[in-house]
Amino acid sequence: MQQPLAGYRVIDLGQIYNGPYCSLLMAFLGAEVIKVEPLQGETVRHRDPVSLMPHPYIMLNSNKKSVTLNLKHPQGKALLRELVVQGDVVLENFAVGVMERLGFGYEALKAINPKIIYASSSGYGRGGPYAHYSAMDLTVQAVAGVMAITGFPENPPVKAGPAVSDFIAGIHLYAAIVTALLRRERTGEGCMVEVAMHDAIYPSLASNLGAYYDKGTVVPRTANRHGGLAIAPYNTYPTSDGWMAIFCAAESHWPLLCAVMERPELRDDPRFATNTLRARHMAEVDALVGAWTRQFTRAALTDLLTKAGMPCGPVLTLDEVADDPNLKHRQMIVELDHPAKGRVKVVGCPLKFFTTDGALTIDVLPAPSVGQHSEEVYTSLLGHTSAELERWHSEGVI
Amino acid sequence: MQQPLAGYRVIDLGQIYNGPYCSLLMAFLGAEVIKVEPLQGETVRHRDPVSLMPHPYIMLNSNKKSVTLNLKHPQGKALLRELVVQGDVVLENFAVGVMERLGFGYEALKAINPKIIYASSSGYGRGGPYAHYSAMDLTVQAVAGVMAITGFPENPPVKAGPAVSDFIAGIHLYAAIVTALLRRERTGEGCMVEVAMHDAIYPSLASNLGAYYDKGTVVPRTANRHGGLAIAPYNTYPTSDGWMAIFCAAESHWPLLCAVMERPELRDDPRFATNTLRARHMAEVDALVGAWTRQFTRAALTDLLTKAGMPCGPVLTLDEVADDPNLKHRQMIVELDHPAKGRVKVVGCPLKFFTTDGALTIDVLPAPSVGQHSEEVYTSLLGHTSAELERWHSEGVI
Numbered sequence: 137m138q139q140p141l142a143g144y145r146v147i148d149l150g151q152i153y154n155g156p157y158c159s160l161l162m163a164f165l166g167a168e169v170i171k172v173e174p175l176q177g178e179t180v181r182h183r184d185p186v187s188l189m190p191h192p193y194i195m196l197n198s199n200k201k202s203v204t205l206n207l208k209h210p211q212g213k214a215l216l217r218e219l220v221v222q223g224d225v226v227l228e229n230f231a232v233g234v235m236e237r238l239g240f241g242y243e244a245l246k247a248i249n250p251k252i253i254y255a256s257s258s259g260y261g262r263g264g265p266y267a268h269y270s271a272m273d274l275t276v277q278a279v280a281g282v283m284a285i286t287g288f289p290e291n292p293p294v295k296a297g298p299a300v301s302d303f304i305a306g307i308h309l310y311a312a313i314v315t316a317l318l319r320r321e322r323t324g325e326g327c328m329v330e331v332a333m334h335d336a337i338y339p340s341l342a343s344n345l346g347a348y349y350d351k352g353t354v355v356p357r358t359a360n361r362h363g364g365l366a367i368a369p370y371n372t373y374p375t376s377d378g379w380m381a382i383f384c385a386a387e388s389h390w391p392l393l394c395a396v397m398e399r400p401e402l403r404d405d406p407r408f409a410t411n412t413l414r415a416r417h418m419a420e421v422d423a424l425v426g427a428w429t430r431q432f433t434r435a436a437l438t439d440l441l442t443k444a445g446m447p448c449g450p451v452l453t454l455d456e457v458a459d460d461p462n463l464k465h466r467q468m469i470v471e472l473d474h475p476a477k478g479r480v481k482v483v484g485c486p487l488k489f490f491t492t493d494g495a496l497t498i499d500v501l502p503a504p505s506v507g508q509h510s511e512e513v514y515t516s517l518l519g520h521t522s523a524e525l526e527r528w529h530s531e532g533v534i
Numbered sequence: 535m536q537q538p539l540a541g542y543r544v545i546d547l548g549q550i551y552n553g554p555y556c557s558l559l560m561a562f563l564g565a566e567v568i569k570v571e572p573l574q575g576e577t578v579r580h581r582d583p584v585s586l587m588p589h590p591y592i593m594l595n596s597n598k599k600s601v602t603l604n605l606k607h608p609q610g611k612a613l614l615r616e617l618v619v620q621g622d623v624v625l626e627n628f629a630v631g632v633m634e635r636l637g638f639g640y641e642a643l644k645a646i647n648p649k650i651i652y653a654s655s656s657g658y659g660r661g662g663p664y665a666h667y668s669a670m671d672l673t674v675q676a677v678a679g680v681m682a683i684t685g686f687p688e689n690p691p692v693k694a695g696p697a698v699s700d701f702i703a704g705i706h707l708y709a710a711i712v713t714a715l716l717r718r719e720r721t722g723e724g725c726m727v728e729v730a731m732h733d734a735i736y737p738s739l740a741s742n743l744g745a746y747y748d749k750g751t752v753v754p755r756t757a758n759r760h761g762g763l764a765i766a767p768y769n770t771y772p773t774s775d776g777w778m779a780i781f782c783a784a785e786s787h788w789p790l791l792c793a794v795m796e797r798p799e800l801r802d803d804p805r806f807a808t809n810t811l812r813a814r815h816m817a818e819v820d821a822l823v824g825a826w827t828r829q830f831t832r833a834a835l836t837d838l839l840t841k842a843g844m845p846c847g848p849v850l851t852l853d854e855v856a857d858d859p860n861l862k863h864r865q866m867i868v869e870l871d872h873p874a875k876g877r878v879k880v881v882g883c884p885l886k887f888f889t890t891d892g893a894l895t896i897d898v899l900p901a902p903s904v905g906q907h908s909e910e911v912y913t914s915l916l917g918h919t920s921a922e923l924e925r926w927h928s929e930g931v932i
Contacts, residue, residue, distance in 0.1 A: 311712060
């Protein structure tokens, strides 16, 4: 099976997580991704100022080519124009206004290549009241309400640990680009697509917004309980070696759980007969379940509850996640030998494709060093000479 | 500008958040989405057993058609086969194995319509060691490590408040489907695509996994501090009316912040000269910044810091988010009159498109009642008679 994005070329100005996650998926699925980095390398590289290869860079830049380019130098701008001529997609996640100041707003890009797809992502999007806020995952989580609804009610608001605003924006950006490519295949026309981190994370508050609209009041932070405090059991419970998430998603799960707990009398207890009643006696329900779970290890409980068909999940620690057998089986944890770092674990492609020929296989190739492909791209693709490259190098262009 | 997915028809078996968010975006962008619901309505409707229209349903099912169908009835199966013949995409987020047991695995769907795109999403994907775990957003957050890295170090692990596993899977599913449609436009071939919630959320742990791989030890939960405890200031700070996220993303931000704080002497304090040094004195840095921020309101601080170019964001409460001016400007909060609920706020489309004709405009239409479009779809699209529909209704087929 040929990779679905084979034949497309992406001029990738992305940095840190949002843009790079988007272009990583494009590269996995067969697009030629030319990552255009400043001469000192992309921002995230500087989290390891010695190697310029911190793990987050290695994890999110597999299968890409790296070229260096000084976008403030006239000759650098000329080279970017040549790349845009050869490209299908230009993507970036600079602050709003940066591309225009560099002379590469959508009007300028379209004048260079009318069929180009220009993809732009920022914290709050263009034109709105927050357009010029400087945005990072932390600050978008604050403004978008993620913090307000995360954590224990007696403690201050807390962010979601993963960079959810960055990554959910990155995959929305991928979605917008591929939609635009599909439109171009059908109409012949390029266009501009835009994704704001703020917009992309907002729909995921549906449970909490729903409870607010339906009740007219804000439910306080509920820790690991249901966001609307409307379901029980729904929590994490103590075990002998950590925590276990258990969730009665349907009425049928309560009798099932009572049977696994060997407490058949609870099933018929009038306090617990329906979910509505259990939610009213949430503290008692949680205490009962927790008193039972603490006798077991997470693994024993997972086994017991899964065999019974109960929705549950052990709270895994980060080192357990880094070695997770399911993620390995799914090729989401991929080990490879990286020239700069040795044996490393990187992320695989979460979009899986199957045809009559079988599954699409993806070879994961090491993230490039700064400018590793400058010579290849500037000579083979753009037709320049080694003498020009040497001069540009000495002039701080590449 | 014509909507980019105009002309595609989606047979949508999605439920709750993951599948429905995916098909919501397809409907916004012009696909005809036929939502196939059980006779009693989709699972999430039962969060409001009276109206069958809880807000989360209303928020995520705009612009779709609803038909009822009993997939366990032979005549129900026959009608689904007829829909598949007319469809471009079949999507579902049932537990692994449900579609096969219903007789609608990919092989069966392909035999009905060789060009069909079959899109499947589940908690942990097919074939791996967790494939048969019953999965919900809560339990996937537990297993995927989201909980382990969220919260205060002195407290137990806690989930991210939003349903991040569900929604990030839903947008990955959209991404996979549109990629498959693009491939079909280019090759004429259908295929199957698959997304696991577990796979989709995993890359967003890049900062935390990176710190773990680079240091070889797990950094404890860091609340609102940097996941690797490597950046300062990076935290939420108290104000007179809530919390404020502030983040020195670059070295240049510290002198800027010292100037805004009117504490020029801190700029040259040897304890704070570089980010590395500030991270070493994190408690002192946080105390200094927090002592300053508590004199202001969030709004005054936002104004002061944003004007200075400092990355920051007020921690907004859920009711503030529900009324956010930027989300309204971006048409992410859309108000409409819903026949069942009156004036409601629903979500708009986070994928924005612009051509020379201007921005793509999307009319947001109310989520349907259970089976609102059964008659239209079964007569106009599939060519059945009203007499057949009456019989199937009385027989519990539709």
